[in-house]
Amino acid sequence: MINLTLCLTHDCNLRCGYCYAGRKRPVSMSVETAFRSIDFGLEQARKEGKALGRQPEILIGFFGGEPLLEWDLLRKCRKYAEKEALRSGIRLKWTLTTNMTLLTEERVAWLMEKGFRLGLSLDGNAAMHGVWRKYPDGRNSHGDCAAALEWFKGREHRADLICVVNPLNVRHLADSVRWMGETCGLDIMLNPDFGARWTEEALETLSSAYEEIGREVLRSYQAGRPLTLNVIQSKIAAYVKGGYEACEMCTLGEREIAVAVSGNMYPCARLVGNDDNESLRMGNVWTGEDWKKKMTLSAARGNKNPKCFFCPLRPRCLQWCGCVNYVTSGRTDWVGEFTCFHERLSIRVADDVAETLWEERNPWFIREFYSGTLPAAGGEEEAGAVEEK
Numbered sequence: 001m002i003n004l005t006l007c008l009t010h011d012c013n014l015r016c017g018y019c020y021a022g023r024k025r026p027v028s029m030s031v032e033t034a035f036r037s038i039d040f041g042l043e044q045a046r047k048e049g050k051a052l053g054r055q056p057e058i059l060i061g062f063f064g065g066e067p068l069l070e071w072d073l074l075r076k077c078r079k080y081a082e083k084e085a086l087r088s089g090i091r092l093k094w095t096l097t098t099n100m101t102l103l104t105e106e107r108v109a110w111l112m113e114k115g116f117r118l119g120l121s122l123d124g125n126a127a128m129h130g131v132w133r134k135y136p137d138g139r140n141s142h143g144d145c146a147a148a149l150e151w152f153k154g155r156e157h158r159a160d161l162i163c164v165v166n167p168l169n170v171r172h173l174a175d176s177v178r179w180m181g182e183t184c185g186l187d188i189m190l191n192p193d194f195g196a197r198w199t200e201e202a203l204e205t206l207s208s209a210y211e212e213i214g215r216e217v218l219r220s221y222q223a224g225r226p227l228t229l230n231v232i233q234s235k236i237a238a239y240v241k242g243g244y245e246a247c248e249m250c251t252l253g254e255r256e257i258a259v260a261v262s263g264n265m266y267p268c269a270r271l272v273g274n275d276d277n278e279s280l281r282m283g284n285v286w287t288g289e290d291w292k293k294k295m296t297l298s299a300a301r302g303n304k305n306p307k308c309f310f311c312p313l314r315p316r317c318l319q320w321c322g323c324v325n326y327v328t329s330g331r332t333d334w335v336g337e338f339t340c341f342h343e344r345l346s347i348r349v350a351d352d353v354a355e356t357l358w359e360e361r362n363p364w365f366i367r368e369f370y371s372g373t374l375p376a377a378g379g380e381e382e383a384g385a386v387e388e389k
């Protein structure tokens with residue numbers, strides 16, 4: 001599947017201290033560049049579908065800056081892509097990453113109706129969120145985000161909370177996970193700030209917080225209301241499947257296309273930044289792909305750090321992520337020290353959780369990770385049935 005991300009604007013109404021989306025300025029993508037990018041993405045999907053002999057698929061994502069500042073453009077893109085994809089039988093999927101402050105009840109309803117999967121940036125409780133996610137005048141944006149969460153309650157939704165964990169906010173992490181679990185029940189994606197400077201003290205705080213989170217996830221399964229946290233469940237799933245599947249790994253320089261406001265193409269949305277890094281630019285939607293650069297980026301995929309070659313955790317480790325590697329080591333094909341620390345930690349915590357739940361034959365755990373392997377379990381009585389087998 002082709003993964004096309006449109007960075008609709010360089011502007012944002014927040015000024016998060018850790019933002020990697022570059023300098024904020026009121027410059028947005030023109031409707032012509034947006035449509036041209038969509039045409040380009042659809043053409044790539046068509047070619048891929050033909051090569052693989054199956055229906056072409058494309059995931060179109062909106063990113064920024066804050067993409068909701070360009071609400072009309074976003075709607076136009078949706079309409080245009082739908083019309084063009086319908087004509088050529090391409091299956092469309094949609095995502096949007098937003099800071100939530102410009103959501104309204106009507107917008108949420110529209111996005112859900114149109115089948116978007118939303119990434120909602122919320123660092124946690126007010127204390128954690130307020131460390132970095134502020135308006136230009138320094139106000140904490142948490143109140144507006146918490147208000148927007150109300151529109152997801154009781155509604156069929158497809159949304160995840162994206163929580164950036166940084167050395168300066170990590171001390172609030174365990175409380176934040178509890179708060180998010182109690183408040184809205186959305187899946188939580190912890191997104192460590194890989195590019196930050198993690199001191200020994202911050203790493204220790206991170207370890208304690210992950211251990212506490214592990215206990216929280218354990219309790220949630222035992223209470224029959226599993227809390228979904230990517231750093232735990234993804235590692236358990238990777239264990240069950242024998243490692244990450246190819247479709248879960250990034251395809252930097254190949255099927256990942258992020259388009260900046262100018263039409264310049266990059267191998268990942270995380271790498272667009274100020275749109276001034278020549279070494280990562282793969283061409284422009286108006287002038288075409290820079291094949292040499294594309295090949296160079298494709299060749300620089302996969303982790304070449306020899307310390308990982310015989311590591312037993314390799315199949316379950318994010319060492320393959322080119323953009324994470326780039327921000328931690330300056331090379332897309334070289335895993336950094338913090339990634340190694342983080343992956344070892346999350347795998348250890350996930351394994352502790354999984355071992356206990358497996359021993360208890362927890363029915364929600366069994367159903368989530370082993371359905372098809374073991375008899376289905378659906379509640380307290382069925383838990384007993386699983387236990388007996």
Ligand code: SF4
Pocket residue numbers: 012013014015016018019020021064065066099121
């Ligand atoms: S909301 Fe997103 S784009 Fe805006 S400043 Fe924060 S991290 Fe950057």
Ligand code: SF4
Pocket residue numbers: 307308311312313314317318319335339340341343344
């Ligand atoms: S980064 Fe660390 S945990 Fe991951 S494969 Fe390499 S050595 Fe193993």
